[in-house]
Amino acid sequence: MTKVCTTALVILMAGPAQSDDRRSGFEFMGPTTQSMQTDDMANPGMLAVLAGERLWNEPAGLSEQSCQTCHGDPEGEMRGVAARYPAFDEVAGTAVDISGRVNLCRTRHQRADPLPHENADLLALVTLIGLQSRGLPIQPDPDPRLTEWRARGEAYYETRVGQLNLSCAQCHDENAGGHLGGAPIPEAHPTGYPIYRLEWQAMGSLQRRLRGCFTGVRSEPWPYGSDGYIALEAYLMQRAAGMTMETPAVRP
Amino acid sequence: MTLTRRSTFALGLGLPLMLVTRPLFASPETMGAAIATFTAGATPAEGRVSLDIPLLVENGNSVPMTVEVDSPMTANDHVTEIAVFNERNPLPDIVRFRPSPALGLARFQVRIRLGDTQKITAIARMSDGSLWSAAMTVIVTAPACIES
Amino acid sequence: MADVLVNIPESAAPGEIIEIKLLISHPMETGFRPLADGTLQPRDIITSVRCLYGGETVLEVDLHPAISANPFLAFHLRVDRSDEIVLEWTDWYGEVQREVRQIEVV
Numbered sequence: 141m142t143k144v145c146t147t148a149l150v151i152l153m154a155g156p157a158q159s160d161d162r163r164s165g166f167e168f169m170g171p172t173t174q175s176m177q178t179d180d181m182a183n184p185g186m187l188a189v190l191a192g193e194r195l196w197n198e199p200a201g202l203s204e205q206s207c208q209t210c211h212g213d214p215e216g217e218m219r220g221v222a223a224r225y226p227a228f229d230e231v232a233g234t235a236v237d238i239s240g241r242v243n244l245c246r247t248r249h250q251r252a253d254p255l256p257h258e259n260a261d262l263l264a265l266v267t268l269i270g271l272q273s274r275g276l277p278i279q280p281d282p283d284p285r286l287t288e289w290r291a292r293g294e295a296y297y298e299t300r301v302g303q304l305n306l307s308c309a310q311c312h313d314e315n316a317g318g319h320l321g322g323a324p325i326p327e328a329h330p331t332g333y334p335i336y337r338l339e340w341q342a343m344g345s346l347q348r349r350l351r352g353c354f355t356g357v358r359s360e361p362w363p364y365g366s367d368g369y370i371a372l373e374a375y376l377m378q379r380a381a382g383m384t385m386e387t388p389a390v391r392p
Numbered sequence: 393m394t395l396t397r398r399s400t401f402a403l404g405l406g407l408p409l410m411l412v413t414r415p416l417f418a419s420p421e422t423m424g425a426a427i428a429t430f431t432a433g434a435t436p437a438e439g440r441v442s443l444d445i446p447l448l449v450e451n452g453n454s455v456p457m458t459v460e461v462d463s464p465m466t467a468n469d470h471v472t473e474i475a476v477f478n479e480r481n482p483l484p485d486i487v488r489f490r491p492s493p494a495l496g497l498a499r500f501q502v503r504i505r506l507g508d509t510q511k512i513t514a515i516a517r518m519s520d521g522s523l524w525s526a527a528m529t530v531i532v533t534a535p536a537c538i539e540s
Numbered sequence: 541m542a543d544v545l546v547n548i549p550e551s552a553a554p555g556e557i558i559e560i561k562l563l564i565s566h567p568m569e570t571g572f573r574p575l576a577d578g579t580l581q582p583r584d585i586i587t588s589v590r591c592l593y594g595g596e597t598v599l600e601v602d603l604h605p606a607i608s609a610n611p612f613l614a615f616h617l618r619v620d621r622s623d624e625i626v627l628e629w630t631d632w633y634g635e636v637q638r639e640v641r642q643i644e645v646v
Contacts (some may be wrong), residue, residue, distance in 0.1 A: 496618025
């Protein structure tokens with residue numbers, strides 16, 4: 141009896157990320173970088189959360205409404221949102237990621253200008269929203285209109301690009317766990333975005349990270365906000381379905 | 393399909409090219425000069441100082457460093473200053489701590505930038521004027537696929 | 541005003557050595573970073589951090605450009621009385637920012 145209980149407990153504690161052999165980028169990092177992420181008092185991403193909390197309550201645009209006015213505290217409605225995005229926006233007729241959603245809120249409801257990609261305020265709000273899904277499993281939106289986006293994302297993932305003629309899959313599926321120079325090649329699961337990347341010395345979105353991959357294989361990155369990124373984001377989140385959200389993650 | 397020998401080589405080749413764009417002005421000599429200024433020419437004894445930095449650093453932009461000095465931290469016997477130096481960043485100084493005995497424990501953690509694989513030296517000055525030191529070499533690896 | 545995370549226990553036992561953590565949102569521009577036009581991004585760093593316990597300076601730290609962006613500092617303090625703990629830092633332009641916490645020692 142005791143043994144059965146212990147086994148059950150171990151399975152529970154292991155959580156969804158360990159129920160298969162997919163591994164978060166977290167597991168490819170050294171212990172000091174890991175503890176930088178797990179200690180909220182030491183994680184620089186928590187500074188973005190702090191800024192996000194301030195912005196959440198700040199009225200913006202002609203409406204003079206804040207995020208709080210419509211959504212209440214972020215701990216409420218925002219729980220689990222980041223774990224299911226990208227989502228399909230009815231009015232725009234397109235898939236959007238969380239940054240895109242925040243900007244739609246700004247233009248439609250707050251009547252404010254959209255914030256540019258990688259703008260610190262936009263990243264702060266998206267990080268605050270992401271934090272509300274920390275510890276939850278990634279649960280992609282079942283909306284069938286996203287199927288085509290995911291299929292396109294998968295096609296991009298498998299397509300060789302750049303002067304080095306490499307696809308995402310060649311590094312992150314076929315050679316994951318290996319090394320590129322001194323750095324381990326992770327499995328490319330977007331579990332913790334926006335991330336605090338030590339290389340950037342700042343927060344950045346998944347789109348920024350994908351641009352780094354394009355540069356790495358000597359390919360011209362798509363412009364920020366391109367549909368291609370949304371498609372890749374939708375595919376990568378599907379590929380990581382069930383893994384645990386870590387926002388704000390720290391990565392080398 | 394795996395990475396071909398050629399593509400792996402091409403990727404590896406790109407990394408050092410990107411790294412040399414970081415300025416590297418200091419030298420073991422400039423570190424030596426900065427240390428001599430701090431110690432007023434005296435040679436610190438080895439010991440009482442411990443320096444904890446990961447031997448293999450994942451990114452030189454943010455390297456956790458803990459420096460601790462073995463001291464009772466009493467009014468009569470305590471650390472008055474700790475200075476940490478590097479030999480290959482643009483400037484030899486990293487950080488200085490001036491604790492009062494009220495801290496109770498002379499242990500400090502910060503995150504530092506290391507432009508390259510290099511030796512780090514920490515020197516502590518005690519209330520009796522004695523100088524103690526520790527040094528270690530840290531290997532900085534290049535991150536993959538950095539933005540140019 | 542930079543966003544800042546301060547971690548100081550609210551209470552402690554007399555004589556206890558507590559850990560204090562400080563994380564400040566700041567780019568720590570080194571002054572060595574070249575811009576697209578060939579000039580250097582001007583230096584903009586936090587130059588010093590000070591901790592006061594009951595008005596008495598217990599720690600001074602000098603920061604140089606080799607300190608990472610969003611500087612993090614952790615250190616210890618022996619507490620023997622309920623009092624104010626102040627963390628105060630100065631930037632390249634001489635601007636001073638401070639965070640004040642009260643610790644109950646019982």
